[in-house]
Amino acid sequence: MNKIFIVGYHQSAFGKLMDVTLEQAFANAANGALATVGATPEVVDTISMAACCAPLLNDQMLLSGLLADAPGFANKPIDTAENACASGGQALLNVAYRLLAGAADVGLVVGAEKMRNDLGKMDGLQVGKALGTASHPDEREGKTFVFPHIFAEIMQRYIATHKDASEELLAHVAATHYGHANENPLAQMRKIKVTPEDVMRIEGVNRYVVPGLPLKTYDASQISDGYAALVVVNSRGLEKLGVPRERVVELAGFAQRTDPLRTAQRDDILAPRGAYGAVAAAYEMAGITADRVSVAEVHDCFSVMGAMGVEIIGKAGYGEGARYYADGKARVDGGATPINTSGGLMAKGHPIGATGVAMPGWCYQQLVGDVPAALQVKDLDHAATFNIGGPICASVVTVLKKV
Amino acid sequence: MNKIFIVGYHQSAFGKLMDVTLEQAFANAANGALATVGATPEVVDTISMAACCAPLLNDQMLLSGLLADAPGFANKPIDTAENACASGGQALLNVAYRLLAGAADVGLVVGAEKMRNDLGKMDGLQVGKALGTASHPDEREGKTFVFPHIFAEIMQRYIATHKDASEELLAHVAATHYGHANENPLAQMRKIKVTPEDVMRIEGVNRYVVPGLPLKTYDASQISDGYAALVVVNSRGLEKLGVPRERVVELAGFAQRTDPLRTAQRDDILAPRGAYGAVAAAYEMAGITADRVSVAEVHDCFSVMGAMGVEIIGKAGYGEGARYYADGKARVDGGATPINTSGGLMAKGHPIGATGVAMPGWCYQQLVGDVPAALQVKDLDHAATFNIGGPICASVVTVLKKV
Numbered sequence: 001m002n003k004i005f006i007v008g009y010h011q012s013a014f015g016k017l018m019d020v021t022l023e024q025a026f027a028n029a030a031n032g033a034l035a036t037v038g039a040t041p042e043v044v045d046t047i048s049m050a051a052c053c054a055p056l057l058n059d060q061m062l063l064s065g066l067l068a069d070a071p072g073f074a075n076k077p078i079d080t081a082e083n084a085c086a087s088g089g090q091a092l093l094n095v096a097y098r099l100l101a102g103a104a105d106v107g108l109v110v111g112a113e114k115m116r117n118d119l120g121k122m123d124g125l126q127v128g129k130a131l132g133t134a135s136h137p138d139e140r141e142g143k144t145f146v147f148p149h150i151f152a153e154i155m156q157r158y159i160a161t162h163k164d165a166s167e168e169l170l171a172h173v174a175a176t177h178y179g180h181a182n183e184n185p186l187a188q189m190r191k192i193k194v195t196p197e198d199v200m201r202i203e204g205v206n207r208y209v210v211p212g213l214p215l216k217t218y219d220a221s222q223i224s225d226g227y228a229a230l231v232v233v234n235s236r237g238l239e240k241l242g243v244p245r246e247r248v249v250e251l252a253g254f255a256q257r258t259d260p261l262r263t264a265q266r267d268d269i270l271a272p273r274g275a276y277g278a279v280a281a282a283y284e285m286a287g288i289t290a291d292r293v294s295v296a297e298v299h300d301c302f303s304v305m306g307a308m309g310v311e312i313i314g315k316a317g318y319g320e321g322a323r324y325y326a327d328g329k330a331r332v333d334g335g336a337t338p339i340n341t342s343g344g345l346m347a348k349g350h351p352i353g354a355t356g357v358a359m360p361g362w363c364y365q366q367l368v369g370d371v372p373a374a375l376q377v378k379d380l381d382h383a384a385t386f387n388i389g390g391p392i393c394a395s396v397v398t399v400l401k402k403v
Numbered sequence: 404m405n406k407i408f409i410v411g412y413h414q415s416a417f418g419k420l421m422d423v424t425l426e427q428a429f430a431n432a433a434n435g436a437l438a439t440v441g442a443t444p445e446v447v448d449t450i451s452m453a454a455c456c457a458p459l460l461n462d463q464m465l466l467s468g469l470l471a472d473a474p475g476f477a478n479k480p481i482d483t484a485e486n487a488c489a490s491g492g493q494a495l496l497n498v499a500y501r502l503l504a505g506a507a508d509v510g511l512v513v514g515a516e517k518m519r520n521d522l523g524k525m526d527g528l529q530v531g532k533a534l535g536t537a538s539h540p541d542e543r544e545g546k547t548f549v550f551p552h553i554f555a556e557i558m559q560r561y562i563a564t565h566k567d568a569s570e571e572l573l574a575h576v577a578a579t580h581y582g583h584a585n586e587n588p589l590a591q592m593r594k595i596k597v598t599p600e601d602v603m604r605i606e607g608v609n610r611y612v613v614p615g616l617p618l619k620t621y622d623a624s625q626i627s628d629g630y631a632a633l634v635v636v637n638s639r640g641l642e643k644l645g646v647p648r649e650r651v652v653e654l655a656g657f658a659q660r661t662d663p664l665r666t667a668q669r670d671d672i673l674a675p676r677g678a679y680g681a682v683a684a685a686y687e688m689a690g691i692t693a694d695r696v697s698v699a700e701v702h703d704c705f706s707v708m709g710a711m712g713v714e715i716i717g718k719a720g721y722g723e724g725a726r727y728y729a730d731g732k733a734r735v736d737g738g739a740t741p742i743n744t745s746g747g748l749m750a751k752g753h754p755i756g757a758t759g760v761a762m763p764g765w766c767y768q769q770l771v772g773d774v775p776a777a778l779q780v781k782d783l784d785h786a787a788t789f790n791i792g793g794p795i796c797a798s799v800v801t802v803l804k805k806v
Contacts, residue, residue: 002504055458055536062487062537065664065796068677069539074668075677078661078797079493080485084465090482094497101405101503133458134465136472258481261468265477274471274478393468394481 004096004251006400007243008036008231009361014349015188016120017225022051022058025112025227027070029354033108033229037243041072045104045237048094049080050087050111051353052389056130058114067110077104083256084134084389085301087111088228088356089396093254095232105237111357112227122223131352134390136262144210150391151302152215154269158304159214161270162319165307167214169322171199173303174218174346176330181343183374188222188349196326199303219303221344226351228358245403249367251360252382253286253399255279263391270319275312275388275395283314286399288382290314293337293399295366295377296384297359300344306330309386310339313397332375341366341375356396359385363400407499407654409803410646411439411634412764412773417752418591419523420628425454425461428515428630430473432757436511436632440646444475448507448640451497452483453490453514454756455792459533461517470513480507486659487537487792488704490514491631491759492799496657498635508640514760515630525626534755537793539665547613553794554705555618557672561707562617564673565722568710570617574602575728576706577621577749583735584746586777591625591752602706622706624747629754631761648806652770654763655785656689656802658682666794673722678715678791678798686717689785689802693717696740696802697783698769700762702791703747709733712789713742716800735778744769744778759799762788766803 010032017025026049034040049067054060064078077098081090088111095107116122124145132146143149159165178194181187199218202208206217233241238248257274260266267273283289290313298309307321315337316324329336342348342362345355363383365371380402387396413435420428429452437443452470457463467481480501484493491514498510519525527548535549546552562568581597584590602621605611609620636644641651662677663669670676686692693716701712710724718740719727732739745751745765748758766786768774783805790799 052464056464059536060540061455061459061485062664062793062796064486064661065537065539065793068661068796069663069665069668074663075660075680077659079497079659082464082483082485083467094482094500097497097500097504097506100506101500103500103503133462134468136468137463256480256482257478258467258471260472260477261465262472265472277478390465390468393465393471 002100002102002234004099005233005238006230006249006251006360006364007233007241007247008033009364010036011186011228011358011361012226013186014224014226014351016116017114018120019118022054022060022112022114023066023069025114026067026110029110029112029227029229030067030108033231037231037241039241043106043240044076044108045106046095046098047076047078047108047110048091049078050091050356051113052082052084052087053113053115053130053352083394085352086356086387086389086394086396087353089387090256092230092357092360093256093396096251096254099232099234105234105240107232109230109232109357111354113351113353114225115223115351116225127223139263148209148215148220151304152210152213155215155302155304156213158270164320165322168200169326170303170307171196172325173300173306174199176325177300177340177344178347180332180341180375181347183372184343184348187343187347188224189343189347194218215302221301221346221350224349224351226349226354228354228361230357230361247368248403249364249400250403251398252401253282255281255285256396258394259392261390261393270308272392275392278395278397279313282397282399286382288399292382293384294380294382295338295341295363297340297342297362298386299388300340300346313384313386332377338377341377356387359387360398360400367400367402405503405505405637407502408636408641409633409652409654409763409767410636410644410650411436412767413439414589414631414761414764415629416589417627417629417754419519420517421523422521425457425463425515425517426469426472428517429470429513432513432515432630432632433470433511436634440634440644442644446509446643447479447511448509449498449501450479450481450511450513451494452481453494453759454516455485455487455490456516456518456533456755486797488755489759489790489792489797489799490756492790493659495633495760495763496659496799499654499657502635502637508637508643510635512633512635512760514757516754516756517628518626518754519628530626542666551612551618551623554707555613555616558618558705558707559616561673568722568725571603572725572729573706573710574599576703576709577602579728579733580703580743580747581750583744583778584750586775587746587751590746590750591627592746592750597621618705624704624749624753627752627754629752629757631757631764633760633764650771651806652767652803653806654801655804656685658684658688659799661797662795664793664796673711675795678795681798681800682716685800685802691785691802695785696787697785698741698744698766698780699787700743700745700765701789703743703749704753716787716789735780741780744780759790762790763801763803770803770805
């Protein structure tokens with residue numbers, strides 16, 4: 001069986017790209033990643049892209065053509081993957097399958113999103129409506145910004161269902177991730193300090209998004225511009241590029257599953273079968289169990305998903321994710337498996353199409369020792385990512401390890 | 404090397420789905436295709452979808468979740484492919500690579516589009532604007548309906564560049580395809596008779612779309628609802644399904660290439676390098692040259708693309724595509740390689756996401772003998788499809804043959 005490797009990663013600072021166009025963002029991401037392995041576009045056999053908000057926020061589809069505009073990228077196989085906020089993860093899988101099949105040896109995965117205008121301003125209603133199209137049409141009417149409302153309900157259910165869950169315990173999710181972001185120079189919230197007490201205090205920007213439901217501003221991820229790209233190869237591609245062994249990480253497992261979009265159709269929204277299935281399949285492919293995962297990036301679009309993410313990747317039992325955070329285990333220095341050492345979607349930022357690229361990208365950097373010293377996890381075995389789209393609907397899971 | 408086979412195809416009549424929702428369209432397509440091989444969803448390992456207008460025309464992304472709502476489709480790997488009007492072809496390639504890699508044995512490719520409302524009415528300006536997002540932002544301002552205008556300019560350039568090209572010769576493209584559609588009970592324009600003289604006569608619905616440019620209403624494809632799905636397998640999947648040999652077609656070659664989106668950046672818009680490259684790669688994979696192609700479906704979004712399509716697949720020399728039609732060679736009874744025996748995008752209809760699925764779908768039906776007698780091509784060797792997105796930007800080519 002062919003093996004798949006990640007050998008290079010590049011991203012922008014997440015937050016505001018100002019007057020960088022989507023076209024420039026794609027080219028910067030692609031060229032930046034290639035530069036990390038001293039390569040130029042000529043060596044690239046296949047590319048998959050992600051920027052699922054582009055049709056609605058930037059009046060742009062056919063993103064592949066925008067990248068093909070950049071010098072050296074014309075006339076290659078380039079597609080765009082869409083699985084809402086898991087589009088970046090899906091793009092990685094699209095490339096991985098082509099490499100596995102031997103149809104390509106050197107691949108690029110390029111994700112970006114431009115959710116703010118050239119002055120760095122955003123329109124929360126417009127963004128909410130655009131992302132809201134990733135919900136079932138019967139389940140979005142009357143919801144405040146759509147997804148914040150949907151996840152406020154999920155947060156409420158999480159608290160009501162689990163004996164060891166509360167708004168106070170869940171406040172540790174944001175505090176943990178902001179704490180990590182404070183050490184990550186590319187994180188959007190790198191300068192914002194947030195304690196669990198801050199999360200609980202209704203003051204300034206922090207308010208209940210939907211009256212009567214527990215989700216607050218600090219429980220939510222950011223509206224971000226940003227781009228990210230990975231260089232991904234198979235065994236032949238690895239030889240072609242001649243990347244030194246210490247810069248090579250194996251993409252040892254990966255899987256995707258899609259839960260029904262209509263959440264009312266699920267047995268238990270807190271235990272999404274597709275998400276659990278994707279984790280099981282990726283771990284099986286990598287030949288590991290959860291205890292072999294030393295660091296993880298999970299899809300903390302909202303704090304409850306940080307907690308659930310820890311459960312779904314097998315690092316906490318069902319309903320024990322909030323406690324995992326409150327006990328400090330998610331922290332880089334918590335003595336357990338650190339979660340979202342990048343800062344996560346909440347504090348690193350969440351440029352939708354880039355997110356699913358940046359999660360394995362950060363894990364790659366953890367494994368090769370590229371992250372800032374304060375965030376570097378030692379003695380790493382495997383790293384895992386869990387990227388979702390929609391109301392915990394499309395799940396992409398990856399498992400990385402040093403070669 | 405693993406082989407890929409198409410073993411089942413199902414589509415709706417193209418035109419108006421009336422009050423069939425996008426969700427129902429996906430389920431109908433998927434279940435309809437599975438029914439042709441006596442299978443149920445349980446056997447499906449992977450699914451790729453296409454409906455690139457859905458975000459802009461139907462306020463819907465995360466289409467994978469909509470299909471996962473249908474009984475039996477929950478918790479499978481499902482993604483959506485986007486390459487504008489080549490999204491359906493891209494979805495087929497996405498599945499094919501997973502099958503080639505051995506990561507899945509039985510795949511489904513599902514394409515659909517709902518471009519009209521529940522009363523069957525369409526808003527041409529809205530559709531033009533949505534599809535217009537598949538152009539470069541610098542090349543769409545002031546263009547009438549965007550793509551009709553862009554292709555009117557390409558048509559003008561085609562006529563100006565080639566000594567054997569004229570509006571009159573290109574009028575045979577529509578006449579040929581409408582003639583085929585008249586025999587296809589699922590074609591949108593099955594009841595509309597169009598002669599070359601009709602195409603040339605400004606009367607009734609037929610008018611110049613942009614004053615001063617040669618493109619007329621009859622030179623354009625339709626605004627359509629419709630859905631289509633293919634069952635695609637590898638060698639193991641073929642065994643699992645037990646499809647009789649006479650119902651099996653090999654997907655012997657396939658390739659995708661992306662030309663720069665900015666047409667001003669091309670050497671010659673009439674000779675798109677990516678498109679020619681995709682054809683060369685697909686033929687090489689299939690181990691054939693153009694003379695082995697006995698029937699083809701090309702992307703006649705506008706009449707000039709019918710002519711160019713015949714050139715690009717190697718059935719006419721550069722600039723000789725219009726003459727190929729005028730000489731009657733594209734006709735099912737023309738004694739050469741019949742083109743768009745389905746009626747093509749112009750007359751069969753063009754539900755965007757379904758189009759790239761329906762092209763190989765029709766070729767599958769040609770190869771297994773499922774098309775109406777008047778359209779059946781005899782003694783078939785290989786069939787080819789050429790599906791494009793944007794201003795001849797993303798090209799997907801497939802080559803099919805009987806096993």
